[in-house]
Structure formats: C-alpha cells, structure tokens
Amino acid sequence: MQHRTLPQWRKNLYVLAFGDFVSGTGFSMSLPFLPLFIGQLAHFSRVQLTFYAGLAYAISFISQAIVSPLWGKLADRTGRKPMILRSGFGMCIIGFLCGTVPNIWWLLFWRFLYGCFSGYNSNSQALIASEAPDEFGGKAMGILTTGRVGGQLIGPIIGGIIASVAGYRMTFFVFGAIMLFASLLALFYVHEDFHPLPATDSTQHGSAMKQLEHPGLIVAMFITTMLVMAATKAINPIISLFVQQLMHHHGDVSLVSGIITALPGFATIFAANRLGALGDKVGAGKVLISGLIFCSCVFAATSFVHSVYTLGICRFLIGISDAALLPLTQTIVMLNSPNAVVSRVFSYMQSFQAIGSIIGPMIGSVVAGHFSYATVFMVTAMMAVINLVIVVISFSTKKQSPKGAH
Incomplete structure (x- = not known):
C-alpha cells in the first residue's frame, strides 16, 4: 500500500x-x-x-x-x-x-x-x-x-x-x-521521535525567547498573527449589517451574509497549500511581505465597494492574502526555532492569535458604531500597513540573509 x-x-x-x-x-x-x-x-x-x-x-x-x-x-x-x-x-x-x-x-x-x-x-x-x-x-x-x-x-x-x-x-x-x-x-x-533534554539543560528552565537566534523576527511573527486575526475578524460583528446596507434592506440578507462570510475561508483552502509551497521555493519572507502588501491594498479597496458583488470579490481576495500570511508566519517560526523550544514558541503564537480574535471584533464594533462600516476596512488596511513595516524592519535587522527564513 x-x-x-x-x-x-x-x-x-x-x-x-x-x-x-x-x-x-x-x-x-x-x-x-x-x-x-x-x-x-x-x-x-x-x-x-x-x-x-x-x-x-x-x-x-x-x-x-x-x-x-x-x-x-x-x-x-x-x-x-x-x-x-x-x-x-x-x-x-x-x-x-x-x-x-x-x-x-x-x-x-x-x-x-x-x-x-x-x-x-x-x-x-x-x-x-x-x-x-x-x-x-x-x-x-x-x-x-x-x-x-x-x-x-x-x-x-x-x-x-x-x-x-x-x-x-x-x-x-x-x-x-x-x-x-x-x-x-x-x-x-x-x-513522535521526541528526545527530552536533560533537566539541567538551560533550555528547560530558561526563557524560550533567549534560546532564539533571531528573537526580534519571531516577535514580529507573533504580532503578524495577532494583527491578521484582528483584521480578519474585525468585520464579524458588522458583516450582516454592511450587507444589508449594500442591498438597501432588500433580499435575503442572511443568506448573502453567510456566503460573504464564508468566501475568505474557501479562498484560503484553495491557496494555502500552493502559497506554502511557493514559500518553500522562493522564500517564506518574500511571500509574506508580498501577502501583506496585497492584504493592505484589498482592505483599502473594500472600503470603497458599493455592491455585494464587489464585496464578495474583495472578501475572496482577502482569503488569498490570509493563505499567504498565516502559513508563512508559521513557516518562518518553524525555521527559526530550535526543537527544544518550538512548542513554547508556537504556543506563544497561539496566544497572540487568541488576543487578535478578541480585539478584532471589538475594534470593528467601535469603529462601525462611531464612523461607518466602510471605515472598518480602512482601519484594517492601516493595521496591515503597520504589520508590513514591522515585518520589513525585522527582516532588515536580521544579521543573516532572510533566504533560509527564508
């Protein structure tokens, strides 16, 4: 077999x-x-x-x-x-x-x-x-x-x-x-072929971040996952209301909202494996930076949509950008974390993802309540730009070439 x-x-x-x-x-x-x-x-x-x-x-x-x-x-x-x-x-x-x-x-x-x-x-x-x-x-x-x-x-x-x-x-x-x-x-x-280190080994008792060769890069990946989750989930509290506004309170708002909500996920399923393989070939860092640029552009464009059709297209494109962001941040963490601390590093990343899942809907609700639904997307575009700057700085300060990180 x-x-x-x-x-x-x-x-x-x-x-x-x-x-x-x-x-x-x-x-x-x-x-x-x-x-x-x-x-x-x-x-x-x-x-x-x-x-x-x-x-x-x-x-x-x-x-x-x-x-x-x-x-x-x-x-x-x-x-x-x-x-x-x-x-x-x-x-x-x-x-x-x-x-x-x-x-x-x-x-x-x-x-x-x-x-x-x-x-x-x-x-x-x-x-x-x-x-x-x-x-x-x-x-x-x-x-x-x-x-x-x-x-x-x-x-x-x-x-x-x-x-x-x-x-x-x-x-x-x-x-x-x-x-x-x-x-x-x-x-x-x-x-699992796991061989625990001796209890006296410093990696068992010291901070996981101290064991990293490039801790600044890993922290940048933590922030990236947090901001990606926050930006992705910021629309959750207002998606049906925004769809209702675009449909002028006519039609099956619930059905259309469900489709719009699901589109990024379908795009991510379609693209995640392919973009992950692309990162293996050309470098995870390059694909990640490209994904952040693409993400910020799509979020900014979404703030100008005037129909559910263009909203659907933008949400599908956001799913593609997500496929370039989350797996590639994980890949960079994987390639820059010693096996002795890799579980702790990934658990820190999960904590940052959870924080992003909490603050994203809160930001979306507050911004939509005080400004407009479209403003939520402009704010998430700004978050993506800030994220891009952080990632670029982290790679530029890394001593060795980012090709391995790639």
Missing part, C-alpha cells in the same frame, strides 16, 4: 491535519445558534442575551491566551504528542459537557475550560515543525492551515443541520464524538 511507504512525518501531518479540521469544525459548529441556545437556558432580555452570547464566544479565547504558554512549556519537556492527546480528549469531554449545561453559568464555565484545553493546533504545528524537512515546511504548514480553516467553514453548516434536526444540545454531543475519533487516530497513528 502506498501509505505504508510514506515517511512518518507525512503520516503525522495527514492525521493531525484531520484533527485540526475536526477541532475547527467543533468550535464553529455552535456559532450559528449559540445565542438561541443561550436563550433557551433562561429568560434573558435582548441586552443580556447579546452580552452572554459575546462572552460565551470570547471567554474561550481569553483562557486560551492565558494558558497556551504553560502548555507549550510542558510540551517541550514531555513531547508534543502527549499535549495533542491532552487537548483532543479534553475538548471531547468538555464538548460533551457543554451539551448538558442547565444554565448560562455552567456554559460559561465549560467554555472557559474549553479554552484551557486548547493547544491541538499549536502542538500539531510544533510536532510537524520539529520533524518536517525545511524544504517542505511551507507546504506542511499550508496543509495544517487548510484543515483548520476547512473545519471552521463547514462547522456552522453541520451545526445548523444537526440543530434543526435533533436540537441544539445534540450538536455538542456530535462534536464530542468526532473529537474522540480524531484523538484516537492521533493516539494510534501519530508517532
């Missing part, structure tokens, strides 16, 4: 990409109906309902940002596979428990713990980063990104179907079941 001839790192990659797909699916499955589910737990006013729905969404990212570095440090001591299993089985149990909650407080509690058990994606990246040959790093990170984004895209669809057929709670039970399956696959088919 062909799969038996694959090197182990490729087998690990495919199993973990499937796990990333499942974890992305599970987190997004409840998004279409989360406010409705909360509304069933008690009689809330409109203000209370929107507040609790927003809190239930954000609280997982808050706990994720706090605990990710702790899990990363443990992964560098014990191996990445144990942390993947810890996260996978933990999400499985908590996903099931979310379906049993009697009130909003238990839901918030389990959602908080859900974030605490995060780390499947970051440890998947760390494991593959420690094993994949450098010449395939960009493509490997692109495959992992495709799995995660694909899950986030299909999750709301699956969740909506299950909720309409079997009720809201069944969605959480289904997620627990498929996460259990993905975790068992990782348990039996992922094999």
Whole structure:
C-alpha cells in the first residue's frame, strides 16, 4: 500500500491535519445558534442575551491566551504528542459537557475550560515543525492551515443541520464524538521521535525567547498573527449589517451574509497549500511581505465597494492574502526555532492569535458604531500597513540573509 511507504512525518501531518479540521469544525459548529441556545437556558432580555452570547464566544479565547504558554512549556519537556492527546480528549469531554449545561453559568464555565484545553493546533504545528524537512515546511504548514480553516467553514453548516434536526444540545454531543475519533487516530497513528533534554539543560528552565537566534523576527511573527486575526475578524460583528446596507434592506440578507462570510475561508483552502509551497521555493519572507502588501491594498479597496458583488470579490481576495500570511508566519517560526523550544514558541503564537480574535471584533464594533462600516476596512488596511513595516524592519535587522527564513 502506498501509505505504508510514506515517511512518518507525512503520516503525522495527514492525521493531525484531520484533527485540526475536526477541532475547527467543533468550535464553529455552535456559532450559528449559540445565542438561541443561550436563550433557551433562561429568560434573558435582548441586552443580556447579546452580552452572554459575546462572552460565551470570547471567554474561550481569553483562557486560551492565558494558558497556551504553560502548555507549550510542558510540551517541550514531555513531547508534543502527549499535549495533542491532552487537548483532543479534553475538548471531547468538555464538548460533551457543554451539551448538558442547565444554565448560562455552567456554559460559561465549560467554555472557559474549553479554552484551557486548547493547544491541538499549536502542538500539531510544533510536532510537524520539529520533524518536517525545511524544504517542505511551507507546504506542511499550508496543509495544517487548510484543515483548520476547512473545519471552521463547514462547522456552522453541520451545526445548523444537526440543530434543526435533533436540537441544539445534540450538536455538542456530535462534536464530542468526532473529537474522540480524531484523538484516537492521533493516539494510534501519530508517532513522535521526541528526545527530552536533560533537566539541567538551560533550555528547560530558561526563557524560550533567549534560546532564539533571531528573537526580534519571531516577535514580529507573533504580532503578524495577532494583527491578521484582528483584521480578519474585525468585520464579524458588522458583516450582516454592511450587507444589508449594500442591498438597501432588500433580499435575503442572511443568506448573502453567510456566503460573504464564508468566501475568505474557501479562498484560503484553495491557496494555502500552493502559497506554502511557493514559500518553500522562493522564500517564506518574500511571500509574506508580498501577502501583506496585497492584504493592505484589498482592505483599502473594500472600503470603497458599493455592491455585494464587489464585496464578495474583495472578501475572496482577502482569503488569498490570509493563505499567504498565516502559513508563512508559521513557516518562518518553524525555521527559526530550535526543537527544544518550538512548542513554547508556537504556543506563544497561539496566544497572540487568541488576543487578535478578541480585539478584532471589538475594534470593528467601535469603529462601525462611531464612523461607518466602510471605515472598518480602512482601519484594517492601516493595521496591515503597520504589520508590513514591522515585518520589513525585522527582516532588515536580521544579521543573516532572510533566504533560509527564508
């Protein structure tokens, strides 16, 4: 059989990409109906309902940002596979428990713990980063990104179907079941060649950043992931309202909003693997800088759209730019992080992504409330320009040629 001839790192990659797909699916499955589910737990006013729905969404990212570095440090001591299993089985149990909650407080509690058990994606990246040959790093990170984004895209669809057929709670039970399956696959088919360093080694007790040859470059990648997530999610609170404005309050706004929301993800799935492979050939740094330039131009252009068709085109192009940004930042981190601290570095990156996921919608809501929907895109364009400047400076101050980083 062909799969038996694959090197182990490729087998690990495919199993973990499937796990990333499942974890992305599970987190997004409840998004279409989360406010409705909360509304069933008690009689809330409109203000209370929107507040609790927003809190239930954000609280997982808050706990994720706090605990990710702790899990990363443990992964560098014990191996990445144990942390993947810890996260996978933990999400499985908590996903099931979310379906049993009697009130909003238990839901918030389990959602908080859900974030605490995060780390499947970051440890998947760390494991593959420690094993994949450098010449395939960009493509490997692109495959992992495709799995995660694909899950986030299909999750709301699956969740909506299950909720309409079997009720809201069944969605959480289904997620627990498929996460259990993905975790068992990782348990039996992922094999890590991990050799822990002696307990006295400085890398086990010192700061991970002190072990990096180019810490400024890595910090720039952290900021990049945070700003990319913030810019991408800034439109989430106002997308349906902006679509409604463009459609002049006529037509199926919900359907069109759903399509517009999904377009960047489809573009990312289409382009992530290809752009990751391109980064392996010409240099991840070059593709990343090009992606930031392209991103800032598209965001600026989006602020001038006057129809849902041009908005859809711009959102699709944003998805392509995302495919050039997230996998390539991960590739640069992979190529510039020693194996002894790679899990901690990727966990820091996950924390920055979580922070971006929190502040992005907040920025979008505030800007749209005080100015206009179109202004949100101009602000995100400015964020992309700032990000570009940071990345260019970080590469210019790096002593060696960026070709390896490339």
